[in-house]
Structure formats: C-alpha cells, structure tokens
Amino acid sequence: MKKIEAIIRPAKVQDVCSALDKLGHAGMMITEIEGHGRQKGMEQQFRGKTYKVSFLTKVRIQVIADDQDVDKITQAICQAAFTGKVGDGKIFIYPVDDVVRIRTGERAQAAL
Secondary structure, eight states, rough: EEEEEEEOOOGGGHHHHHHHTTTTOOOEEEEEEEOTTTTOOOOETTTEEEEEEEEEEEEEEEEEOOOOGGGHHHOOOOOOOSSSSTOEEEEEEEEEHHHHHTTTTOOOGGGO
C-alpha cells in the first residue's frame, strides 16, 4: 500500500475529486494548507497598496491505495490539477505498512 499526497491549487480540488471518483477511488482526505515552493509567494494589491504574500493557500489531498493503483491515481491527479503555470503543485508517494479500521479491527486491504 502507498499513501499519495498531492499539494494542488484550491481551484482544482473539484476536478481532482471528480477524476478520482471516475477511477472508482472515492476515499480521500482533504486539508487546506499554506506554503510556498519555488514560487516564493506573490504580490497582491489591496486598496491601492502592493503587499507581498509569502504563503499561498493550497490544498493537500491524501489517498491510500494499493500498489497497482498508484500510477493510475497519480496520472489522474496530474491531469486534473494541471494548468501549465507555476504553482500547479506536487505529488509525494510514501509506503504504508498497515491500516486498521477502528470500528471492526480489519487490517490491510480489508480496512481500505
């Protein structure tokens, strides 16, 4: 099993969720986060003054998937989140040793 963690633009959340639903992978966790990468923030104007915003709002989507589904899921996220501009995001993939469903005690694949 793997944990797929995607950091994307907030405007692309619905597109990514729809893409994952089409794959039949509806389980996900979504968190609103702030940060910056190479982009280093941006300048915004408010009431005639320019302000530097160092941390941009992003969304973190976390998915736990079988090893054989990882490529399909990452491709779907990439296609749905793509704008072609700086700040589209990143995907991180981590190994998952085990999963336990608290309610039933099921483990591994049965717990997903």
